[in-house]
Amino acid sequence: MKTKLHLLYGGKSAEHQVSLQTALAVTKALDTDKFEVYPLYITETGEWKRGGLLNGPAESVHQLKLEEGGTTIAPLALTNEEETEETQTVVFPLLHGPNGEDGTVQGMLELLNLPYVGNGVLASSAGMDKVIMKNLFDQAGLPQVGYAHFLRSEWEKAADTTYEKVESELGYPCFVKPANLGSSVGISKAKNRKELEAAFREAFDYDRKIIVEQGLEGAREIEIGVLGNDEPECSVIGEIAPKTEFYDYKAKYEDGDTAMIIPAEISEDIYEQVKEMAITAFKAIDGAGLVRADFFLTKEGKLYINEVNTMPGFTPFSMFPLLWQHTDVSYPQLIEKLVGYAQQRHEEKQKIKHTFKKKISPVD
Missing domain, CATH: 3.40.50.20 (Rossmann fold)
Incomplete structure (x- = not known):
């Protein structure tokens, strides 16, 4: 066919x-x-x-x-x-x-x-909204850095109060992000109040809701690919090594000023922990098809999940396809697998009944 x-x-x-x-x-x-x-x-x-x-x-x-x-x-x-x-x-x-x-x-x-192809309605919406996603990860018991979120309306009414909450609960440095955007658009790193104010303004240009995350100095950024439906599999792990302060849009798409190390130099124990956490995150959002799961690894060996991306960068030179290429799945094969998972999931959905007939007990 x-x-x-x-x-x-x-x-x-x-x-x-x-x-x-x-x-x-x-x-x-x-x-x-x-x-x-x-x-x-x-x-x-x-x-x-x-x-x-x-x-x-x-x-x-x-x-x-x-x-x-x-x-x-x-x-x-x-x-x-x-x-x-x-x-x-x-x-x-x-x-x-x-x-x-x-x-x-x-x-x-x-x-x-x-x-x-790819994730359904729930997983897609939860994966896009970083606040909802982190709440689900909390419920699944996944370790995360501290975070807080704000609406534009509350910031406009009491900006100083929002800044003070960040300073008291998270401290500096911190990262300010639109809650519903990817590709590192609108993200800023803040190291003081002046930078925090500018970061809020930047993030609110792209969404009515923003999230602020605690910064981890010196942590490594590692990523893993997840592929499948009910029985997902994981790729090798890659590492992002940006030459700038963090992996922003410019470093990701314009400069090429970032190294992707595949496979990352990590222990087998860390690899197994990352795989387990990635699959837990995949299931927490009811994932299907694919996600890329991103983590922080501290110098002390502590792992924190950062986020999952339900439609990660997908050119042959993007992290997700490269992770699978190093797992012996070529770019064309990856596409064919994803189409197959889409057909498999669709066939399963066709088995669901959409009508209900109440059984009538016979009268004695």
Whole structure:
């Protein structure tokens, strides 16, 4: 059976350009003997455009914007009515950030009863909202650094009170982040009150809710890939070694001024602890398909989970695919595995009953 694969990318998000780069890389890795590939582009204003069948890799990001030959569609037009016994439709969301990675698109695909790659509605929304995610990790017993969260409205009413809470509960240095964004957008490190005030303003530009996390001086940043559905597996561990003070957007996407050490030099005991914690985190959010789990490792050997990313960077040079490449899963094989997990999960969902008939006891 040939799979009709819709690559869904772009999106009304600050991570729009990152998504385009991901989609370009995926088109170059897909085997057209196994997949019929259709581009599905969401513009920065939220318009949906569908392109025709790709007979080979896309040549550029410009081509993927479908400015020529693309047809504007309503999202509800994505049905599987044209499916035959020889093909099965699967949607591969390659969206990063809000309006794509946060459960919104996943909910729409659930309503359309279409199989799709990656995490479902709950895991996507919980994984996007760092506050909810950390609350779930707390409940699962996973160790984390101290954190506090604030709404824009409470900050606007009493800014000094929010700063004082950070200083009394977390101290400096600390990291200030939008609660619902990825790719290190809007994140700042604060070492004093002046920097904290600027960091709050920066983060609130991107979300109505922010999170402030306690800084760990000298801690190593390590990451692991998780792949699967009910029985997830883990990759080798990688380490982020930024040459700047922390792994911000510029270091991640613009400078290339960051070393990724794969596999990381860690003990077998630490590796086993990271795997166990990563799978616990995956299950805590009811993950499916994939996540990248990020940790801090202190000089004393103490592990803290930082976050999980439910749609991690996915170019061939991103950490998640590289972790699996070092686990003997190539980039094309990784894509095929993810599509297979999507089909498996969809088939399982079709077994769920959606009607209920009450049993009537016979009258004596």
